Amino acid sequence: MSPELVRLIWAATLDSLYMVAVSGLIGTLVGLPLGVFLATSERGELFSAPLVNRVLGLVVNATRSTPFIILVVAIIPLTRAIVGTSIGTSAAIVPLTIASAPFIARIVEAAIREVDHGLVEASLAMGASPFQIVTKVLIPEALPGITLGLTLTAVSLLANSAMVGAVGGGGLGDLGIRYGYQRFMPEVMAIVVVVLIVLVQGVQSFGERVARRVNKRIRRD
Amino acid sequence: MPSAPSPTQSARPAGGAITARGLTRVYPRTKASPEVTALVDVDLDVAPGEIYGVIGRSGAGKSTLIRAVNGLEKPTRGTVTVDGVEITALDDAGLRRERRKIGMIFQHFNLVSSRTAHDNVALPLEFAGVDRRTIAARVEPLLELVGLSDKRDRYPVELSGGQKQRVGIARALATDPKVLLCDEATSALDPETTRSILTLLKDVNRGLGVTVLLITHEMDVVKQICDRVGVIEAGRIIEQGPTYDVITRPKTETAKSFLGTLTGRELPPMLAARIRPEREGTRQTLLRLGFTGDTAEEPTIARLSRRFGADVAILQAQVDEIAGKPFGSITVAIDNEHLEDDSIAAFLAEAGVSVERIGHVA
Numbered sequence: 001m002s003p004e005l006v007r008l009i010w011a012a013t014l015d016s017l018y019m020v021a022v023s024g025l026i027g028t029l030v031g032l033p034l035g036v037f038l039a040t041s042e043r044g045e046l047f048s049a050p051l052v053n054r055v056l057g058l059v060v061n062a063t064r065s066t067p068f069i070i071l072v073v074a075i076i077p078l079t080r081a082i083v084g085t086s087i088g089t090s091a092a093i094v095p096l097t098i099a100s101a102p103f104i105a106r107i108v109e110a111a112i113r114e115v116d117h118g119l120v121e122a123s124l125a126m127g128a129s130p131f132q133i134v135t136k137v138l139i140p141e142a143l144p145g146i147t148l149g150l151t152l153t154a155v156s157l158l159a160n161s162a163m164v165g166a167v168g169g170g171g172l173g174d175l176g177i178r179y180g181y182q183r184f185m186p187e188v189m190a191i192v193v194v195v196l197i198v199l200v201q202g203v204q205s206f207g208e209r210v211a212r213r214v215n216k217r218i219r220r221d
Numbered sequence: 222m223p224s225a226p227s228p229t230q231s232a233r234p235a236g237g238a239i240t241a242r243g244l245t246r247v248y249p250r251t252k253a254s255p256e257v258t259a260l261v262d263v264d265l266d267v268a269p270g271e272i273y274g275v276i277g278r279s280g281a282g283k284s285t286l287i288r289a290v291n292g293l294e295k296p297t298r299g300t301v302t303v304d305g306v307e308i309t310a311l312d313d314a315g316l317r318r319e320r321r322k323i324g325m326i327f328q329h330f331n332l333v334s335s336r337t338a339h340d341n342v343a344l345p346l347e348f349a350g351v352d353r354r355t356i357a358a359r360v361e362p363l364l365e366l367v368g369l370s371d372k373r374d375r376y377p378v379e380l381s382g383g384q385k386q387r388v389g390i391a392r393a394l395a396t397d398p399k400v401l402l403c404d405e406a407t408s409a410l411d412p413e414t415t416r417s418i419l420t421l422l423k424d425v426n427r428g429l430g431v432t433v434l435l436i437t438h439e440m441d442v443v444k445q446i447c448d449r450v451g452v453i454e455a456g457r458i459i460e461q462g463p464t465y466d467v468i469t470r471p472k473t474e475t476a477k478s479f480l481g482t483l484t485g486r487e488l489p490p491m492l493a494a495r496i497r498p499e500r501e502g503t504r505q506t507l508l509r510l511g512f513t514g515d516t517a518e519e520p521t522i523a524r525l526s527r528r529f530g531a532d533v534a535i536l537q538a539q540v541d542e543i544a545g546k547p548f549g550s551i552t553v554a555i556d557n558e559h560l561e562d563d564s565i566a567a568f569l570a571e572a573g574v575s576v577e578r579i580g581h582v583a
Contacts, residue, residue: 122331127320
């Protein structure tokens with residue numbers, strides 16, 4: 001393997017990780033509160049707002065049902081407005097974030113709904129405000145589920161990031177297509193796949209370890 | 222403040238009174254169920270520092286009643302006042318503030334699984350915005366009070382049911398409440414653990430002066446710790462008074478039959494089916510004799526048998542301890558001929574035994 005190739009693969013790996021990290025982070029910042037709200041805003045719940053709940057649910061579903069590659073192209077004007085360009089690794093972060101936020105929201109919503117309603121009741125009886133119940137009870141109790149969900153998100157972001165080559169975003173997927181496919185270098189394709197497998201494995205086992213750590217519902221002697 | 226200070230209040234300054242007036246709760250009709258009336262015009266007076274039990278079958282309205290006391294349940298009509306503050310008139314912020322004076326424990330404990338015993342007890346203090354140092358100083362003695370100092374860093378999953386409820390009690394007491402609500406607090410526990418939790422509740426009540434309102438379907442709970450009891454049936458409190466009086470001498474028929482099933486005074490179905498209301502054509506009369514206080518230890522039946530030469534068949538018997546006093550209940554069959562005159566009735570009355578005529582058998 002030529003040093004040039006190693007340099008290319010290393011740069012592509014960093015690009016991929018950069019895209020996943022930034023879009024995952026922003027996606028979480030948007031998706032977490034959105035998920036909490038979706039889980040607590042039906043009629044009679046902590047932040048009862050059934051109409052808003054329904055509308056947000058529709059928006060989330062619409063985003064999630066749009067194929068990623070179409071989303072990437074469809075929001076090019078928006079991407080240009082935010083980043084200044086629609087080409088490159090930074091530009092790819094916009095569609096990646098927009099795709100991950102609703103995904104994270106649904107995962108957080110499901111994890112929060114799993115929390116025993118008795119805890120909300122007990123917290124109310126202790127004089128907690130709805131916001132305190134979210135921060136001190138619901139999110140800590142849902143944390144194992146949320147952690148696993150974020151792991152899932154990271155993996156799917158890695159997969160999606162391979163597609164943003166379509167708008168000139170860099171990263172491993174782009175490298176694989178340009179060198180492996182268009183320049184007939186199957187060994188580059190193979191290395192890209194291996195690197196991706198290693199990354200996914202790493203992310204998955206790290207996520208699982210953290211989830212186990214924050215899960216206090218399982219007895220460990 | 223509507224409530225004037227009473228002697229009880231000055232003796233036990235920490236407890237608050239609970240008053241409900243005309244409490245009614247109607248759950249509107251939904252797709253899944255018709256309109257349900259859970260409470261009908263309930264009046265309740267719990268004195269400061271006492272342990273008051275509400276006993277009833279499931280679906281009788283107990284849960285709705287206790288949850289109305291801390292505003293978890295909004296009544297359709299009526300008012301609830303706790304320690305002089307009308308709960309039903311408060312806005313959200315006022316309600317949050319008042320709830321700190323009302324502790325609550327639950328059937329399924331409702332501990333936060335991601336927090337240790339210590340941090341669960343600290344939770345209501347964190348909600349109240351108390352600073353870290355004050356929290357630490359407050360939590361340790363509470364864990365000690367409930368006997369769990371050595372479990373402070375354990376998570377709920379590592380605790381037994383009884384220990385979880387002890388954490389629940391410590392947590393409920395963290396904000397120094399004037400009232401403690403117990404929602405079926407021992408129903409998920411075995412009999413032995415139930416006794417130890419009840420003993421703890423009684424200690425808390427006597428030691429700190431906290432008023433305790435509990436709901437239960439278990440007669441043993443009422444018998445062991447309640448000063449006064451109310452019987453709830455179909456959303457109404459059908460009878461209330463000192464525990465011993467209500468259980469040993471229920472006034473209404475509904476309370477009688479309900480308490481009968483709970484105390485095990487109900488006759489075996491085989492026998493019950495043979496009982497006839499009229500005496501005509503029968504051979505024996507069934508009487509239920511109630512022995513209260515001192516009379517529970519007297520050999521009254523043997524004396525009756527000797528004095529009147531009457532054969533007394535004992536069909537069912539039981540001795541109980543209710544609110545610290547013994548209570549015996551014996552169902553007997555006596556030949557009709559011995560009951561021609563009132564001499565046996567007079568004898569039993571003089572012996573201090575209550576008599577209830579159940580019916581006749583052939």
